[in-house]
Amino acid sequence: MATTTDRYHLTLHLAPRLGVALLAVTAMLIGARAATAQITSEALIGDAVSDPDAQRYSDIQEAIRRYQNKDVLGAQQFLEAAKRKDDRLPPADLMLAKLYFLSNQNESGLRALEITARDVPDDPEPYLLLADQANRQGQAVEALALYDKAIALTDKYEANELRKRKFVIRGRAGRSTVLQRWRDWEAAEKDIRAWIEADPDEANAHNRLGAVLFMQGREQDGYDSFTKAKGINDELPSPFVSAASMYQQLAASAEDTKTADTYRSKAQKAFQEAYKKNPNDETTLVAYSEWLTRNGKLDEAASVLTAARKAQPDSPQVALLSGVVAEMTGKMDEAKTHYNRTLTLAPGNRDASNLLALLLIDSEDSDDQARAEQLARINQQLNQNNADANITLAWVLRKRGNGTEANRAYQNGLRLGALNQDSSLIVAKLLAEQNRDDVARNILEGALKNQQGIFVHRNEAEALLAGLKK
Secondary structure, eight states, X not given: OOOHHHHHTTGGGHHHHHHHHHHOOOOOHHHHGGGOSOOOHHHHHTTXXXXXXXXXXXXXXXXXXXXXXXXXXXXXXXXXXXXXXXXXXXXXXXXXXXXXXXXTOHHHHHHHHHHHHHHOTTOSHHHHHHHHHHHHTTOHHHHHHHHHHHHHHHHHOOSOHHHHHHHHHHHHHHHHHHHXXXXXXXXXHHHHHHHHHXXXXXXXXXXXXXXXXXXXXXXXXXXXXXXXXXXHOTTSOOHHHHHHHHHHHHHHHOSSHHHHHHHHHHHHHHHHHXXXXXXXXXXXXXXXXXXXXXXXXXXXXXHHHHHHHHHOTTOHHHHHHHHHHHXXXXXXXXXXXXXXXXXXXXXXXXXXXXXXXXXXXXXXXXXHHHHHHHHHHHHHHHTTTOHHHHHHHHHHHHHTTOHHHHHHHHHHHHHHOOOOHHHHHHHHHHHHHTTOHHHHHHHHHHHHHOOSSOOTTHHHHHHHHHHSOO
């Protein structure tokens, strides 16, 4: 289960987050289940039989017990015994591989998968597991080749209809994510439709179909798919919000300004329709106000957020966006109040901690400056591998006169990479102070062109860029 921090630290990147939600694949074994501490029969054989906890699968339960007691050989023997009793089960080495993966013994798991692929060459699952792993690691070429192999084997697989159905779902869902990444919308659509044929009640599949249809210019069909998904899972965003997110993506990829403006207009109309139909829905309120903010419509965003705070007083996302809009309109005390409110509702919220630390460090009050350092240090400790948390800490420590630690945090931030726009501004300011105007200019121009998320200190960046030497 996501922690409070996990759930809310992405608020400033809501549009990309919604886009990912539309394109997300259902969690696979190594990803979702590996995070759980308890290994269950369901995790090993739930894709092969409908009653994995039945007494007749006591050998599986004993294998898990032996494995957890570090008796791998004993575990394998019980897995083999279970397979002999019910041939519908996965190969024993494959089940052993799952045990390894579920306990984060990845190298041993890969070796067990290799044995399975060698000894049972017609079983698709080793290739699916490897494909899922490559996909999560961004190895698109390798993932696509593995999915191709798994899907080809699945087409011929007849040993267990339940397993085959799961393989169809996993293979088509997985391969379509790679195809979407490569913007091969027609091929992705074919895979998603095959996924839906195997699992017609999967809301995520209909959501993803809506996305690829939108990207092919079939807007009404895409909207209908979003509506279908919402009907299956009411926790999904409004179809209008999903449509607005796609219009936003289309605007970002448009080849000319006129087309981009057309898509932005459609996005706003879709948001307005979602807001009119359900003005108290948190996802709609956050998505709409975030879109307005990103597009410079700060007065409208402030109006929506005023209503949002009444409708959703305990929403950290609403509080955070309220702080952002207040800061961008020069209302620093109000921004401070909203950021503090965010941290009350979601302690450890990364974006709120970063923004509040940057706001407080510019205060003339020594207590505010001390709190800025405290916030930045704690945030970096909670997010040691996050570039933005390190860059914020570097800036705060430098302003506090701690150059040695500041430089260490700065180097960490640069090493981690993938800075957001506000962190890029900090780097540009430091470079400008060193008279490295050309490098600073390149960074600022890239940050100002970046369409992802909200650039809170955009005005400062534009002013700095205008003052750099050419």
